[in-house]
Amino acid sequence: MAPTLSHRMRHNKSILAIVLSPKYIFAGTQAGEILVYQLNTYERVAAIKGHRGSVLGLCLSQDRKLLFSSAGDRIVNVWSTEDFHHVYSIYSTYDVGDVFCVSYSSALKTVYMGAQNTSIQWYDLKQKDVRPKPKPTSHPSFREDRFFDSSGPGGIRTPRPQSADGPPKDAKGGQNLEIDKKHIRQFAHYGYVYCMLLVANFLDSGEEMLISGGGDGGVKVWTLDEENGGAIQELFELDDGREEGDSVLSLVIDGTFLYTGRIAGEIDVWDLETRQLVRSLKAHTDDVLTISTGGGYLFSAGLSGVIEKFNRQYETVARFQGHSGRVLASAFTLSNNRPLFVTGGNDNTIAVWDINDCVQGDVDSHRTSSEQLQESLAEFISYRTVSSDPRYKGDCRRGASFLRSVFKNFGAVTEMLATEEPCNPIIFAKFKGNPSTSPSRKKVLFYGHYDVIPAENENKRWKTDPFTLTGLDTHLYGRGASDNKGPIMAAIYAVAELKAAQKLDSDIIFLIEGEEECGSRGFQKAVQKNKQLIGDVDWILVANSYWLDDHVPCLTYGLRGVIHATVQVKSAHPDLHSGVDGSAGLDESLKDLVMLLATLTGRRGHVQIPGFYDPIPKITREEVALYEDITQSLLQRNPELGSRQELATSLMRRWREASLTIHRFTTSGPENSTIIPRIARAAISIRLVPNQEAHEVGRTLIDFLNAEFSKLHSSNRLTVTIDHQAEPWLGDFNNEIFKALEKAIMDVWGPFEHQRRRSSAGPTKVLNDKLKALTMLSDAKKTPAKAGPATSSTLAKGSVTPPDEDESPIAQKSSEESVKRRKPLYIREGGSIPAIRFLEKEFAAPAAQMPVGQASDAAHLDNERLRLANLNNGKEVFRRVFAELGKE
Known part of the structure; x- marks a missing residue:
C-alpha cells in the first residue's frame, strides 16, 4: 500500500540532498544551505549557510557526530552535528567542478569526494595537523571563477560579485584542508562521478569498500588502503554487458544486493557476491534520480515526482505522487522503531512518509504513544462536529461516539450524558486509579469540548482541507486541532500512558461537551442531573486557550465573565x-x-x-x-x-x-x-x-x-x-494544581525563553494581533468566563492600588532575561468560558487552565493549526500533572 504522508516542510529553494540521523533531518538546498529539522517535531532548528553553490551531497559519520556536505562550489565542508559549527573545509588544488557526492570512512577517518572532472579524491583527517597549511588564497572561494573572471569581448574581465569573496558566513572558521595531489584518482570513471556509498562490512568480510557510479554507466567497487592514507584501488567493475551504459545517478545497498538508478528510468539489481545483474527494472519513463531501501521495500523516484514502491520480489506495490516536481533526494530510517521515508524535490518541499506496512515485524507494536496520538487526532478532526449548524448534527454524534470509543479502548468507564434537544451529548469518562492506592485518592476533572466552529472553505482560504489533519511546517492543520480536539486527545493519551505503566494513582474524570461554541447549551443542567455519577472532584483542569505569543508557555488564572x-x-x-x-x-x-x-x-x-x-x-x-x-x-x-x-x-x-x-x-x-x-x-x-x-x-x-x-x-x-x-473566574495561582502545572511545564519545556529560533508567524504581528483582538476573538468563541468561588473573594482581601508609574517595578525592572529554565507566564484573558466557574461552584473544587496552543494557532479562523511540539509536550505536561496530583 502507499505510504501515508506524515508531514511536509516547505522552503524557498529545491531540496537536492537528504541524510537522516536519529535526531535530525539534514537537507541540502539549491541555495547552498543545509537545513536541519528535528525528526520528532519537524521544527527547523538550523539553516546553515555553508556553500556558494548547490549542496549536492550529504553524508554522516558512523557515530553521527560529523556531517559532510559537498556542493557546486568545489568544496566539501565538515560540520559538528551537536552545535552545527563548521569544523573543516576540504578542497582540491585542481578545478574539479561540482562535487556531486561525498562519503566518509569512520574507521580510516578519511573523506572521499566524487567530482565533475571524473576524479575521486580523498583526505585522511588523521593527517590534518601534520600536513602543510594551505595558503588562504588557495581556497576555492578566492580562486578565479571560470565565468566571472574570464575575459570578455575586448579582453575585459567582468567584475567579480562582492558576494563571491570568501566563504559563506557559516563556513567561516574551522580548518582549511587541501587535498594532496597524490590522493587523487583521475578518470575514476569516464564521466562525472555522480554517486558513491561506503560499505563498512562488505559482504561480511569486515573490510570497508567504496562503491561509485558515474556518467559512463559504470559501477565500480574500490578497496581502501589504510597504509596509504585511504587510497582507493579498483577491486572490480560491475559489467552489465552493454557497450555503452546509461549514467548511474543513484546507488543504494541492501545486504548483498546493490541497486543502481539510471537515466531513462531503469533500476539495475546486482548480486555483489556473484557480481551478476539479477534484474533490470523499467521503473520509470524518466531518469531515476534517487533510490532508497528500508523495511523490505525499494523506493525510486525521478523527474515526474512519482514514487514507485517495490517489494522483495520487485513487484510494484504502490505508486504515488510524492512531489509536484522532480524528486531529487530520499532517505529511509527507523525513528524509535517507526519506519520513515523522507523525500525532497524541486517543489521546494521535504515530505515525511510513514511506511505502515514495513515488514520488519509488527509496526503497530512499535508505534510510539505520540504517533498513535496523532493518528487518533487525525480521525477526531475528520468529524465535522459543527454544533451551530443543524446539517452536521449527525457528524457531531458520530464524532462523540468516536471519542467515547477512544476512552473505552483505554479502559475508561464511559457514558453519554443526554442534554435537551437539539443539543449534543456530553461524554463522561472515568479512569480509575490503581486499586492499591487509597480509596480516598484524589480526583481530577478534565473539561473540554469536541464541537468546532464552521470551516466551509468556500473562498479557498485554507491551505489544506479543514477536516483532514495535515502536517505542514512543524504544525498540524485542521479545524479543532487547537480548539479543542488536540488538547483533549493529548490529555487522554497522558492518562493512558500512566495507566499502562500502572502509575495512575488518582481518578481522572473527563467531561467533554459538544455545545461550547454555542454557549455551552444544556451543559449545566446535564451536569447537575448526573452529579452523583460524576462524583466528588478535588481539582478541575481546562486546556481551552492559547499562549500570549509563540515562545513562552503560559498558565491562565483568570477569565472575564459575560452578559x-x-x-x-x-x-x-x-x-x-x-x-x-x-x-x-x-x-x-x-x-x-x-x-x-x-x-x-x-x-x-x-x-x-x-x-x-x-x-x-x-x-x-x-x-x-x-x-x-x-x-x-x-x-x-x-x-x-x-x-x-x-x-x-x-x-x-x-x-x-x-x-x-x-x-x-x-x-x-x-x-x-x-x-x-x-x-x-x-x-x-x-x-x-x-x-x-x-x-x-x-x-x-x-x-x-x-x-x-x-x-x-x-x-x-x-x-x-x-x-x-x-460568571467570571479567578483562580488561585499559588495553589497545588497551578504549582504542579508550573513544575511540569518547566521540566518539559526546559529553557524555552530563547529555545525557539523561529516562529512560523512573526512574533510582532502575532502579538499585536493578539493585543488588538483579544476581546474580539473571545466574543467569537461565544464562551463565558468564570469567577473563583471562595477564591475570588479571598484574593480580593488585602488589595492595594497599583503603584505610580515612576515607582512601578514594571518600569524599573532590568530587561535582562535568563536562558535558564524559567516559569511560565501567568496570564488572564478577556474572553469567557462558561463551564469553568460553574464547575468550580458545583463541585467546590479549584480550577486551573493550561493553554496548549500558541498565539498564532488561528483558532476560529482560517488555517487553524497546532504545533506538533505543543501537542507532544502538552501530553507530557498532562501526564506529569496527573501523576503529581495523585500523590498522597
Whole structure:
C-alpha cells in the first residue's frame, strides 16, 4: 500500500540532498544551505549557510557526530552535528567542478569526494595537523571563477560579485584542508562521478569498500588502503554487458544486493557476491534520480515526482505522487522503531512518509504513544462536529461516539450524558486509579469540548482541507486541532500512558461537551442531573486557550465573565413613512433606543450602572509582579510594543477591567431610508470581572434601563432580556494544581525563553494581533468566563492600588532575561468560558487552565493549526500533572 504522508516542510529553494540521523533531518538546498529539522517535531532548528553553490551531497559519520556536505562550489565542508559549527573545509588544488557526492570512512577517518572532472579524491583527517597549511588564497572561494573572471569581448574581465569573496558566513572558521595531489584518482570513471556509498562490512568480510557510479554507466567497487592514507584501488567493475551504459545517478545497498538508478528510468539489481545483474527494472519513463531501501521495500523516484514502491520480489506495490516536481533526494530510517521515508524535490518541499506496512515485524507494536496520538487526532478532526449548524448534527454524534470509543479502548468507564434537544451529548469518562492506592485518592476533572466552529472553505482560504489533519511546517492543520480536539486527545493519551505503566494513582474524570461554541447549551443542567455519577472532584483542569505569543508557555488564572442582552423598544403604531407620518410629537422606537443606550456609558466608556464597579478588587502587589514578568518577556522580543507600563496597562484593561459594548442595531420594516420602524433592538454585552456576579449585574442592568426609560415619558414599551450569562473566574495561582502545572511545564519545556529560533508567524504581528483582538476573538468563541468561588473573594482581601508609574517595578525592572529554565507566564484573558466557574461552584473544587496552543494557532479562523511540539509536550505536561496530583 502507499505510504501515508506524515508531514511536509516547505522552503524557498529545491531540496537536492537528504541524510537522516536519529535526531535530525539534514537537507541540502539549491541555495547552498543545509537545513536541519528535528525528526520528532519537524521544527527547523538550523539553516546553515555553508556553500556558494548547490549542496549536492550529504553524508554522516558512523557515530553521527560529523556531517559532510559537498556542493557546486568545489568544496566539501565538515560540520559538528551537536552545535552545527563548521569544523573543516576540504578542497582540491585542481578545478574539479561540482562535487556531486561525498562519503566518509569512520574507521580510516578519511573523506572521499566524487567530482565533475571524473576524479575521486580523498583526505585522511588523521593527517590534518601534520600536513602543510594551505595558503588562504588557495581556497576555492578566492580562486578565479571560470565565468566571472574570464575575459570578455575586448579582453575585459567582468567584475567579480562582492558576494563571491570568501566563504559563506557559516563556513567561516574551522580548518582549511587541501587535498594532496597524490590522493587523487583521475578518470575514476569516464564521466562525472555522480554517486558513491561506503560499505563498512562488505559482504561480511569486515573490510570497508567504496562503491561509485558515474556518467559512463559504470559501477565500480574500490578497496581502501589504510597504509596509504585511504587510497582507493579498483577491486572490480560491475559489467552489465552493454557497450555503452546509461549514467548511474543513484546507488543504494541492501545486504548483498546493490541497486543502481539510471537515466531513462531503469533500476539495475546486482548480486555483489556473484557480481551478476539479477534484474533490470523499467521503473520509470524518466531518469531515476534517487533510490532508497528500508523495511523490505525499494523506493525510486525521478523527474515526474512519482514514487514507485517495490517489494522483495520487485513487484510494484504502490505508486504515488510524492512531489509536484522532480524528486531529487530520499532517505529511509527507523525513528524509535517507526519506519520513515523522507523525500525532497524541486517543489521546494521535504515530505515525511510513514511506511505502515514495513515488514520488519509488527509496526503497530512499535508505534510510539505520540504517533498513535496523532493518528487518533487525525480521525477526531475528520468529524465535522459543527454544533451551530443543524446539517452536521449527525457528524457531531458520530464524532462523540468516536471519542467515547477512544476512552473505552483505554479502559475508561464511559457514558453519554443526554442534554435537551437539539443539543449534543456530553461524554463522561472515568479512569480509575490503581486499586492499591487509597480509596480516598484524589480526583481530577478534565473539561473540554469536541464541537468546532464552521470551516466551509468556500473562498479557498485554507491551505489544506479543514477536516483532514495535515502536517505542514512543524504544525498540524485542521479545524479543532487547537480548539479543542488536540488538547483533549493529548490529555487522554497522558492518562493512558500512566495507566499502562500502572502509575495512575488518582481518578481522572473527563467531561467533554459538544455545545461550547454555542454557549455551552444544556451543559449545566446535564451536569447537575448526573452529579452523583460524576462524583466528588478535588481539582478541575481546562486546556481551552492559547499562549500570549509563540515562545513562552503560559498558565491562565483568570477569565472575564459575560452578559449578552437584547434591549428592545416597541411602538404601538406600525412601521410608518417619515414623510407622511413623521412629526415631533411621535415617539419613535429607534430614537428612544439610541437615547436610552447613551445613558449606559459615560466618558471613555465608564459604565453608569449604579454600584457596577463596587465589587471589583484592586490589583495586588503580587499580581503586579506577574505583569512585570509578562511585559519583560514580551518586550524582550518586541520592543516596538512600547514601555512596560503602557503594555501592562493595555493588558490589564483587556483582562481585569469590566466593559460594556453595543454590538448591533436591528429594526423592523423594509430596509429603506424613509421608514420609521415600529421595533428597534440592540444587542449589548457586558464583560465582567471578579467579584461581579452575573445574575446581580443582569438585574441591575434591567433596573437601570427601566428607570432611565421612564424618564423619557415615551408611549413606547421597553423590553430587556438576558440572552446568555457566564460568571467570571479567578483562580488561585499559588495553589497545588497551578504549582504542579508550573513544575511540569518547566521540566518539559526546559529553557524555552530563547529555545525557539523561529516562529512560523512573526512574533510582532502575532502579538499585536493578539493585543488588538483579544476581546474580539473571545466574543467569537461565544464562551463565558468564570469567577473563583471562595477564591475570588479571598484574593480580593488585602488589595492595594497599583503603584505610580515612576515607582512601578514594571518600569524599573532590568530587561535582562535568563536562558535558564524559567516559569511560565501567568496570564488572564478577556474572553469567557462558561463551564469553568460553574464547575468550580458545583463541585467546590479549584480550577486551573493550561493553554496548549500558541498565539498564532488561528483558532476560529482560517488555517487553524497546532504545533506538533505543543501537542507532544502538552501530553507530557498532562501526564506529569496527573501523576503529581495523585500523590498522597
